Amino acid sequence: MSAHTLDVRRLLCPMPVIRTQNKVNELQAGDTLVVSCTDPGVLNDIPAWCRINGHKILSTKEHDDEIIIEVEVC
């Protein structure tokens, strides 16, 4: 189990989801990924992508214009 980060700030949806997907596909079950984003669309899209593909959202934080989403690979 290891922790990973991904910076997709400034990218517009669906790019943050694509990058998250591609990164998650390289990881193992139990790994975590913290994704830093700026497009508010991710608040919908990353959780939707996780639901569809069976991964878990551990937390979502909004701070100034930045959104941090933590995903657990399942």
Added chain:
Amino acid sequence: MSKQYKAAALISGGLDSLLAAKVMLEQGIHVEGINFYTGFCVEGHTAAIRKKHQDKAKRNNALWSAEQLGIKLHIVDIVEEYKDVLINPKHGYGANMNPCLDCKIFMVKKAKQWIEENDFDFIITGEVMGQRPMSQRKEVMPVVVNESGAGDILLRPLCAKNLPKTRPEIEGWVDRDKLLAFHGRNRKPQMALAKEFGFEDYAAPAGGCCFLTDENYSTKLVDLWQARSSRDYEMDDIMLLKIGRHLRPKPYFKLIVGREEGENKFMQGYTKTYTNIKTVSHAGPLCLIDGPADKDDLLFAAQMVARYSQGKNEDNVILSINQPNAEPYEVSVKPLAASEIKQEWHV
């Protein structure tokens, strides 16, 4: 136990691909979705750059479709490879800069690669014969089959009964009798089927998924190519074509002027790479300069930007001019009169 066959469904986010996938699921086929991102896809989020749209529900329709269907969705970034499709379409463009037929061929070809890599049996699309003037005419349905290399493993469940049998039908992987014979531009059968399946709130029935079918967007793309004497683009270019007011006072440079707070904020992300002009003495828009403008050009551009600021009726407006790798400087200018901004500068 008989084998469960696997199909990759091209999911655009529209109703037809949603229905096509559902028809296959109803036949017990294992379906997973593939959604291709060309860079030109219209997403609710791009509209959300503009503040006035921010209260609209933001969703990615392809993800939404997959969730309704209960299938996995693989979103594939084809931005780089798509350039060749758009720049050199063998079959030409549609009403605007949409190379729909080449685009379809390319996507099916990519889907074929994907199913080979992922051990799937066939490909499905939501195409309906005769529905779209360019890419879904009766004569071109076999063109996609042949030029994509998919051959008889490309099944279009919504109009399969109007087409020759494909391998999944011949081999009995799917029941042809339960496939459909939709054709033409009438969308009522799709809407009735959506109702039967209990789908509500699906994305606008036809078109509208791609900026290349938009006349204004296409005009800006052609203008960009003409100005650069080269039919090429980068991701930043195609994003910026979606937003702001574009004005080209000289052939070699243009201004992209934010129209509201949401756009200004988004454009802020480009200020490290683009020369930009900001109003200092009055509230006003952010302006990015695209192209090699010299000092005089920038002074003139500042007068134009001042026109769109709250100081438009003043004698002097102070603006800062910021260039990558150079010291920013301020200028004080008289805003251009509305009549001095020529109509033909608007791209």
